[in-house]
Amino acid sequence: MDCFMSPADELLSKYLGLSINVWLTLVFGFLIVPAVLGVSFGIHKYYVRTLLCIFEWATLQMELKAKEKNHQLYRHYTSGIVSKMPDSTLRQEIQDLRRTADCLSLEPRFDLADVFFFCRKGLESILDDDVTKCFSAQELESWNLLTRSNLNFRYISLKLLALWVLGVVIRYCVLLPFRVTVAVTGIFLFIVLSTVVGFLPSTKLRRYLSDTVHLMGYRLCVRSLSGVITYHNRENKPKNDGICVANHTTPIDGIILANDRCYSLVGQLHGGLLGMIQRAMVKSSPHIWFERAEVKDRHLVAKRLRDHVADENKHPVLIFPEGTCVNNTSVMMFKKGSFEIGCTVYPAAIKYDSRFGDAFWNSSQSGLVGYLLRLMSSWAIVCSVWYLPPMNRK
Amino acid sequence: MGAKQTRSEHDHQDLVEKTGFSVEQIQNLHKRFQQLSGNEETISREHLKSVPALANNPIRMQIIEAFFDKRNQHGNELGSYETIGFEEFLMVMSHFRPPTLRTTTEEKETMRKEKVRFLFNMHDTDGDGKITLAEYRKVVEELLSQSGNIEQEAARAIADAAMLEVASTNVPNMRPDDFYEGITFEHFEQILKDLEMESRMHIRFLDVNTTKVHCGK
Numbered sequence: 145m146d147c148f149m150s151p152a153d154e155l156l157s158k159y160l161g162l163s164i165n166v167w168l169t170l171v172f173g174f175l176i177v178p179a180v181l182g183v184s185f186g187i188h189k190y191y192v193r194t195l196l197c198i199f200e201w202a203t204l205q206m207e208l209k210a211k212e213k214n215h216q217l218y219r220h221y222t223s224g225i226v227s228k229m230p231d232s233t234l235r236q237e238i239q240d241l242r243r244t245a246d247c248l249s250l251e252p253r254f255d256l257a258d259v260f261f262f263c264r265k266g267l268e269s270i271l272d273d274d275v276t277k278c279f280s281a282q283e284l285e286s287w288n289l290l291t292r293s294n295l296n297f298r299y300i301s302l303k304l305l306a307l308w309v310l311g312v313v314i315r316y317c318v319l320l321p322f323r324v325t326v327a328v329t330g331i332f333l334f335i336v337l338s339t340v341v342g343f344l345p346s347t348k349l350r351r352y353l354s355d356t357v358h359l360m361g362y363r364l365c366v367r368s369l370s371g372v373i374t375y376h377n378r379e380n381k382p383k384n385d386g387i388c389v390a391n392h393t394t395p396i397d398g399i400i401l402a403n404d405r406c407y408s409l410v411g412q413l414h415g416g417l418l419g420m421i422q423r424a425m426v427k428s429s430p431h432i433w434f435e436r437a438e439v440k441d442r443h444l445v446a447k448r449l450r451d452h453v454a455d456e457n458k459h460p461v462l463i464f465p466e467g468t469c470v471n472n473t474s475v476m477m478f479k480k481g482s483f484e485i486g487c488t489v490y491p492a493a494i495k496y497d498s499r500f501g502d503a504f505w506n507s508s509q510s511g512l513v514g515y516l517l518r519l520m521s522s523w524a525i526v527c528s529v530w531y532l533p534p535m536n537r538k
Numbered sequence: 539m540g541a542k543q544t545r546s547e548h549d550h551q552d553l554v555e556k557t558g559f560s561v562e563q564i565q566n567l568h569k570r571f572q573q574l575s576g577n578e579e580t581i582s583r584e585h586l587k588s589v590p591a592l593a594n595n596p597i598r599m600q601i602i603e604a605f606f607d608k609r610n611q612h613g614n615e616l617g618s619y620e621t622i623g624f625e626e627f628l629m630v631m632s633h634f635r636p637p638t639l640r641t642t643t644e645e646k647e648t649m650r651k652e653k654v655r656f657l658f659n660m661h662d663t664d665g666d667g668k669i670t671l672a673e674y675r676k677v678v679e680e681l682l683s684q685s686g687n688i689e690q691e692a693a694r695a696i697a698d699a700a701m702l703e704v705a706s707t708n709v710p711n712m713r714p715d716d717f718y719e720g721i722t723f724e725h726f727e728q729i730l731k732d733l734e735m736e737s738r739m740h741i742r743f744l745d746v747n748t749t750k751v752h753c754g755k
Contacts, residue, residue: 259597259657259660259677259681260657262595262596262597262601262681263597263601263657263660264634265595266592266595266597266598266601267601267631267634269589269591269592269595270574270586270589270592270601271567271570271631
């Protein structure tokens with residue numbers, strides 16, 4: 145029997161077995177435990193800095209090559225000083241001029257106004273000159289080695305192509321499975337622990353435990369996306385007696401904010417996996433989920449919110465006045481209604497750095513799963529959160 | 539370092555009121571100014587001449603002169619500077635700002651008049667308020683010099699013909715012996731009255747572009 149198993153198979157099974165162990169240890173040690181405890185090794189920051197260095201090198205290569213071949217490099221992130229008119233020739237401009245001056249003959253003429261073209265071109269060159277800009281000591285804009293964000297992608301050089309292929313391999317074969325594992329483990333743990341905590345009687349201990357469980361869940365989700373979040377103005381962090389409003393740009397906004405403290409989310413009850421998560425969440429911490437029918441009843445919604453806010457032990461409610469985009473239905477049907485509750489409002493601003501991964505979800509182009517896959521195969525999600533000073537209705 | 543920054547911000551605020559640019563545009567232009575001047579405080583004609591893209595422009599000398607012309611500074615002085623600072627640079631640039639949606643009709647009129655004035659100053663090199671035949675010939679020659687095929691004689695003839703046309707339009711009762719001194723500013727305006735200047739004589743200055751992230755709805 146043994147001779148049927150070739151030595152290669154043996155080696156492979158031994159190797160795979162070993163590697164699964166290594167895998168699990170890595171995941172557990174580096175991700176789950178720190179997430180539970182809330183500490184960070186700072187690996188992500190080093191990762192992000194390394195990435196930036198690589199991007200700059202890649203961009204430099206592109207610019208040098210483009211300069212060699214005298215191509216126009218489309219500037220993606222930096223802006224010029226002026227927006228140059230599309231290159232019209234002198235002939236076209238003069239024809240336009242003549243036409244406006246009601247002159248129909250196109251034979252060679254000379255008019256005082258012909259000087260316009262040269263005047264403008266001259267000013268434009270003084271202001272915005274490609275050659276001087278190319279090697280000026282300002283920040284290089286970067287190409288982040290994702291084809292989807294580079295509109296200028298052409299075969300530039302072998303080095304760059306090799307780097308890009310390497311990037312694709314790393315992103316899809318190493319990072320993506322890693323992140324999916326973490327996300328799945330995280331959600332699973334979260335559901336289980338949240339349900340367990342829900343069985344405890346309602347005491348301070350239970351609140352503390354449920355906070356820990358929730359924070360662990362959010363942190364794991366963020367780490368599964370390789371998220372690096374910087375919080376500014378932490379002294380303005382929302383307290384238990386109000387609502388928190390934020391700008392809404394991606395479906396993961398809620399998770400980004402909730403990485404720092406627990407919030408009570410508001411939303412519509414879904415079915416399927418999402419519904420399961422929602423139900424598990426609500427067992428240990430009071431979130432506000434609405435049935436489909438209840439969403440239409442403004443007063444009911446407002447009443448529930450008011451009751452929630454009045455209770456000091458409950459977390460601040462997280463509201464996106466623009467409406468969520470989880471299900472393409474507008475859950476917060478009232479835009480200004482959320483402010484009519486009359487409590488303290490804590491505004492927060494979230495800004496994503498699109499150099500590492502574009503967090504934009506075009507819901508007409510791809511569904512949520514496609515979007516999440518794309519998010520997980522980007523380099524990282526880097527964003528900043530600013531807590532703005534709380535406001536009260538006057 | 540801190541004090542220096544606040545002073546330059548204060549200056550920029552003044553400039554916003556004087557020129558009508560936004561603070562970000564002024565900062566962008568300041569960077570460009572420093573690039574052109576090699577990080578010095580003032581720009582001289584040599585600095586502007588060294589811009590490579592200007593080399594092909596036939597009226598480059600006039601354009602460069604326009605920066606150093608005191609008449610373009612919204613004051614009443616005549617003559618020209620040797621070197622200009624950032625404020626003068628901005629003032630010249632402000633002639634080319636396009637109208638926004640909020641510009642009133644009067645403001646648009648004023649802006650148009652300023653642009654015409656700018657062009658007039660460019661032609662009238664000795665600053666006497668009139669474009670004489672000699673000055674006009676010079677401009678035409680320079681403009682046509684790029685095409686190469688036109689000789690000086692032909693350029694002169696064109697200039698003379700154009701001048702004559704201006705004269706006949708504006709001074710209809712001129713007798714053949716009268717000497718037309720030159721195109722005054724009013725005549726100049728009159729000639730360019732029907733021309734749609736707004737789209738030709740402005741440059742779209744960009745604001746600093748923070749990358750926008752959108753929501754998928």
